[in-house]
Amino acid sequence: MKIQLLFFASLRETLGGPRTLELPAGATVAQVRALLAAEGEAPAEALAPARPVRAAVNQVLASGEAVLADGDELAFFPPVTGG
Amino acid sequence: MSVTLPAVPPRVRIQTADFDLGQEVASLRADDGGVGAVVSFLGTVRDRHGAQAGEVSAMELEHYPGMTEKAIEAMIDAAHARFDIRAARVIHRVGPLKPCDQIVLVAVSSAHRGEAFQACEFLMDYLKTQAPFWKKETTAEGARWVDARVADDQALARWGIASANAGLAAEGGR
Numbered sequence: 001m002k003i004q005l006l007f008f009a010s011l012r013e014t015l016g017g018p019r020t021l022e023l024p025a026g027a028t029v030a031q032v033r034a035l036l037a038a039e040g041e042a043p044a045e046a047l048a049p050a051r052p053v054r055a056a057v058n059q060v061l062a063s064g065e066a067v068l069a070d071g072d073e074l075a076f077f078p079p080v081t082g083g
Numbered sequence: 084m085s086v087t088l089p090a091v092p093p094r095v096r097i098q099t100a101d102f103d104l105g106q107e108v109a110s111l112r113a114d115d116g117g118v119g120a121v122v123s124f125l126g127t128v129r130d131r132h133g134a135q136a137g138e139v140s141a142m143e144l145e146h147y148p149g150m151t152e153k154a155i156e157a158m159i160d161a162a163h164a165r166f167d168i169r170a171a172r173v174i175h176r177v178g179p180l181k182p183c184d185q186i187v188l189v190a191v192s193s194a195h196r197g198e199a200f201q202a203c204e205f206l207m208d209y210l211k212t213q214a215p216f217w218k219k220e221t222t223a224e225g226a227r228w229v230d231a232r233v234a235d236d237q238a239l240a241r242w243g244i245a246s247a248n249a250g251l252a253a254e255g256g257r
Contacts, residue, residue, distance in 0.1 A: 009145055009217035010228045052231075052250060059150035061213070075147060075215075079231030079248045082144070082175060082216025083126055083187050083207060 001025055001070035005032075008077035011053070014046040015039075015076070023068065029055045030064030032074060052079050094171060095155045097146060099178040101185055111172050111190050118169050122199040123190040124207050130182035137182075139220045144177040144186070147215035151175070158209045165242075166202040168193040173206065175216065205242055211235040212248040 001023055007015045015036065023032065033055070037047040047053055055062050056075045068074060092110050096102075104125060112118050131138045159171045169192040176186050189206045193199040218229040231249035239246045 006147075008147055008215065009219070012145075052248075054248070056147070056150055056215070059147070059153050075150070077147070077215060078217065078228065080212065080215050081218045081229045081231050082146070082214050083211040083235075 003068055003071070004073045006073065006075040008075065010078050011046055011076050014042050027068050028064065029057065029062055029066045029068065029074065032068070033064065033076065054079060094159050094173065095152050096174045097151055097177055098174065099176060101176070102174050102188060104188065107172060107174065107188060108190055111170055111192050115169055115192065117194055118192045119194045120196040120199040121190060121192045122196070122203040123188060124203050125185060126187035128180050128182050128184045128186050138222050139182055141221040142180045143219040144180060145217045145219070146177045150215050154214045155210065158206055158213065161209070162191070162202045162206050165205065166193070166198045168198055168202045171202065171206065173210065208235070208238040208242065212239050212246040
């Protein structure tokens with residue numbers, strides 16, 4: 001299956017712009033995070049388990065256990081700081 | 084012949100442009116005779132973290148287009164479900180801002196003041212921890228992303244809503 005990946009703020013600066021990702025069926029948010037962390041030193045640091053990272057699936061906040069489906073939009077970003 | 088429908092102002096606006104508090108409050112009240120109270124919160128850009136005035140020279144606001152609007156619409160729905168309010172409006176600016184600029188407006192109307200005060204604070208507490216915005220500040224040392232505050236999660240907890248925005252959350256985690 002294919003999903004659309006997005007990053008924001010500091011994670012966008014480290015991981016870059018939007019892209020599509022080919023995944024096995026049943027992949028979870030946490031699995032994608034681990035997959036991305038394995039891409040290099042900077043991604044590993046930015047997505048390390050000790051770092052607070054939030055995720056949204058189809059523009060709704062999601063937990064690491066959330067299971068992805070074909071065509072989903074998955075975004076990773078740091079804690080929000082608006083207001 | 085074209086028919087012009089009265090423009091219903093959207094409840095949520097994300098924009099680079101500035102806004103006018105008086106105009107927004109007037110349009111929120113919009114001849115609603117049931118309104119007896121309007122509470123508004125105006126957030127502005129500070130030029131410092133601590134005591135050092137002028138430390139922050141610029142600020143850049145990033146957001147997640149689409150999710151931001153959806154998240155705030157859901158917050159306003161939650162405010163309507165929880166409090167007896169007439170109307171609510173949220174405007175949040177994005178893009179480059181300077182110290183003293185207006186950044187966010189939350190305005191709520193209700194029959195009596197209590198509900199409007201509460202709903203306004205509820206919306207702001209919610210927004211601080213759940214709406215996808217990120218601030219980047221420029222100081223003499225360069226630009227840096229602003230850290231989320233645990234105090235903001237605690238503020239939302241007062242409403243019985245758990246948030247772990249600032250800390251290590253289950254969100255997006257392992």
